[in-house]
Every structure is written in structure tokens, then in C-alpha cells.
Amino acid sequence: MRTLYIRQDSLAAKGASVVRDVNKRSVYLLIGKWGRHQDALSLYQISGDLLAELKQTSLGLLPRFDIYYQGKKVGAISKRLGFFNEMIYISNLHWIIVGNLNTGNYKVFHGTTTIMSSQGDGDLRAMQIANRKLEPICICIAATLDHWANRRSKIKFPSKAWHAEFNVPMGLPGNRAWHYANKQSKN
Numbered sequence: 001m002r003t004l005y006i007r008q009d010s011l012a013a014k015g016a017s018v019v020r021d022v023n024k025r026s027v028y029l030l031i032g033k034w035g036r037h038q039d040a041l042s043l044y045q046i047s048g049d050l051l052a053e054l055k056q057t058s059l060g061l062l063p064r065f066d067i068y069y070q071g072k073k074v075g076a077i078s079k080r081l082g083f084f085n086e087m088i089y090i091s092n093l094h095w096i097i098v099g100n101l102n103t104g105n106y107k108v109f110h111g112t113t114t115i116m117s118s119q120g121d122g123d124l125r126a127m128q129i130a131n132r133k134l135e136p137i138c139i140c141i142a143a144t145l146d147h148w149a150n151r152r153s154k155i156k157f158p159s160k161a162w163h164a165e166f167n168v169p170m171g172l173p174g175n176r177a178w179h180y181a182n183k184q185s186k187n
Contacts (some may be wrong), residue, residue, distance in 0.1 A: 002015040003128050004139070006030070008104065008125045019043075019139055019170050030140060033108055051138035054144060067093075067146055069137055077144055090141070097141070108141065118142055127154055 004027060019028035028051070032041030041054040050152040051070065058064040064078040067090070075093040080086070086106075095115060097132045099106020104120025115139040116129045125146065129138045 001128050002132060002135070004127045004135065005026075005124050005127065006127070006139070006142070007118050008123065017143075028136070030143060035129070041140065043139055052140050054140040067137060067140055074137065077141065082114055088145075097145070101145055104146065104149060105144065108138065110128065116141070118145075120146075 003022050004019050005021075006017055009046060013085040015031070017030040017160045018026050021027050021063055021176075026046050027086075029046060030041060031044065033039050034052070038054045038121060042050060043052040043054075044050055046065070053068040055066045055068065057066050057076075058078075062079045064076060066073055067075040067077065073092070074091045075095070077088065077090050079174070080088060086099065086101055089095075090097065092109060092121060096109050097106055098109065099118075104118065106118055107114055108118075114130060115134060118125060118127045120126075121175075125142060127138060127142055129135050
């Protein structure tokens with residue numbers, strides 16, 4: 001079992017991310033972008049060989065991604081509605097992801113065998129992967145899960161909200177005037 005590290009903020013960003021081992025040597029390079037139909041994230045060995053790709057095949061609230069390993073489609077991952085602890089199924093590979101996307105702690109299982117465990121500390125993501133041959137696929141899965149987690153955490157509520165007040169001036173029966181005021185929201 002080998003442990004690999006990647007900066008969490010780089011997984012969700014467009015551009016390039018370097019995956020390193022425990023000795024801080026560069027092992028893989030993750031390049032690509034998200035957000036449009038047929039966008040792809042590609043994982044290369046540092047030598048330049050393409051190992052795996054993650055292609056976005058659908059858009060919307062529940063996007064779908066196909067996973068390719070050495071040019072062949074090996075699985076597909078799509079987001080399901082869930083709250084805090086989530087379970088995601090990866091088709092064709094028959095893997096199940098169980099964990100909490102908000103904290104970045106999850107495990108990938110095939111039956112009762114642990115394929116990967118991942119822990120995020122806010123800055124780095126540590127991935128313990130059982131088999132070196134599965135590392136490219138697991139890194140693509142981690143990138144997808146972090147992308148979904150970062151999209152959820154970027155939803156900001158405005159500090160000011162519009163509130164409606166019902167004003168009825170004294171002595172004017174039947175007058176129904178709405179007054180909108182920009183007030184600080186109460187947290």
C-alpha cells in the first residue's frame with residue numbers, strides 16, 4: 001500500500017496538479033478542467049505517458065463522469081443526492097465509495113476489500129491505495145469527489161438579504177403597501 005499526496009485546492013482548480021509520494025517526489029501530473037460537456041481531466045506519469053482520463057458526459061446538478069484507464073472505459077461515476085455521509089457506486093468496477101465529502105474522509109471498497117482510503121486535512125489530501133495499478137483510477141475518483149465537495153462549500157449566502165415588511169399607515173383603512181428594505185440578515 002502506497003500513500004500519495006496532492007494539494008486539495010488544486011484538485012478542483014483548472015490547470016495542472018502534481019501528485020507526490022511520501023518522499024515528496026513527483027509521481028503523476030493531473031491536467032484538465034471541469035464544467036462543460038466533454039471536458040476531461042487527464043492523469044499522466046511524470047514521464048509523459050497518459051494513464052487515465054475522466055470525461056464529463058453530462059451536466060447539471062447530478063453530473064456523470066466516465067473513467068478511462070489506458071484508453072479503455074473502465075467505469076462511470078455520477079453524483080447522487082445525499083446529505084452528510086454519502087455512498088456512491090462506481091459502475092463497471094463495482095466499487096462503493098463511503099464517507100463524508102465535506103470533511104474529505106472516505107474509503108473505496110470492492111466487496112469487503114479496501115481499494116483506497118483518503119483523508120483531507122484542509123491543505124493536503126492523503127490517499128492510501130492498495131494496488132499501484134489502481135492508483136490512476138483512484139486519483140481520478142479523488143479529483144471527482146473533491147470537485148463535488150468544493151462546489152458545495154463555495155455556495156455562499158449573502159450577508160445582506162431583502163426582507164418584506166407589511167406597512168399599514170394609521171388612519172388609512174384598506175391601504176396595503178409593501179415596503180422592501182435592505183437589512184442585515186440575522187445569523
